[in-house]
Amino acid sequence: KDKKKQKVEAKASDGKQPLYPRPLTSFNELRSVYNVSTRLVANLAEHGYRLPTEVQMGSLPLLLSPKSAVTDTLDNADHVNFLAVAPTGSGKTLSFLIPTINRILAQRKQSQEKGNKQPLAAIVLAPTRELAHQIASEGQKLAAGTGVKIVMFKKGMRIAAESSDIEVAQESDGESDDEEEDEDESDAASDVNNTAPLTLTKADILVTTPMLLLNFLNREKTKKLLPSVRTLILDEGDVLLDELFREQTQGILASCTSESLQIMCFSATMGSNIEALLMQELEKRQQDESSPSPL
Ligand code: ADP
Ligand code: MG
Secondary structure (H helix, E strand, C coil): CCCCEEEEEEEECCCCCCCCCCCCCCCHHHHHHCCHHHHHHHHCCCCCCCCCCCCHHHHHHHHHHHHHEEECCCCCCCCCCCEEECCCCCCCCHHHHHHHHCCCCCCCHHHHHCCCCCCCCCEEECCHHHHHHHHHHHHHHHHCCCCCEEEECCCEECCCCCCCHHCCCCCCCCCCCCCHHHHCCHHHHHCCCCCCCCCEECEEEEECCCCHHHHHHHHHHCCCCCCCEEEEEEECCHHHHHHHHHHHHHHHHHHCCCCCEEEEEECCCCCHHHHHHHHHHHHHHHHHCCCCCCC
């Protein structure tokens, strides 16, 4: 199904060839084949998504399958790391939001925990606040009624790291984000100083620019927040792994210490040698895993 202008590539973290599952032909298969939440699938229909786009057809089966089903390796990682390169406007956002929300719901079902007891499960990194905002509102529509909370990170926001934090938390409503802070201050060189009052927010999926998150982590002086993160998405990964952002992105990657971290990278171009850069990051993680932990 690969057309010349659209290329979906999947890499297992060990570099072996993936066994491509059958492309998704309809959103109904999310339910019938991959057991995705009924509510999530209903939300797709409600928002007018009738048929998956090509990148969704290719990505979703890989991202919704356990690793053992899409590689010929026998290791106990439950998901593959992933790189998709597909043009702007091809529907990459849903390609990562659906599996991310689904993974959180599946985990929740497994652990029988209440929604508000789970620590932060996923981070979506985007190079600009404007893009982060779009992703968050798309995610909120998609997750409506599932109990999965998607939050656009803002200056002055604190994210609760543990369930015990939530009891003192002043919940802010993730559904209706205030727009005023989000003007065109884009990204990398965002201001560090910030005197806004801090509100503690609970999030399952945090959407943020690398700089906003790093500023928060530096301010908090705690590494509690990121070890629970099991899904890290690099949207516009070519930009996030390019010179301007690379160090910031690497800083966040290094703090996501979960052994079951799944990395999904989406890009409109093969620019800045994204494939090699991503493989480098994955190899670094593997080496770190095999060496003793500094803690
Ligand atoms: P990309 O990130 O690849 O540039 P987006 O995820 O932003 O693309 O999607 C581009 C547009 O296509 C958005 O307006 C989105 O709502 C719409 N879209 C995504 N998937 C579908 C689909 N399956 N059917 C119809 N429209 C879709
Ligand atoms: Mg996009």
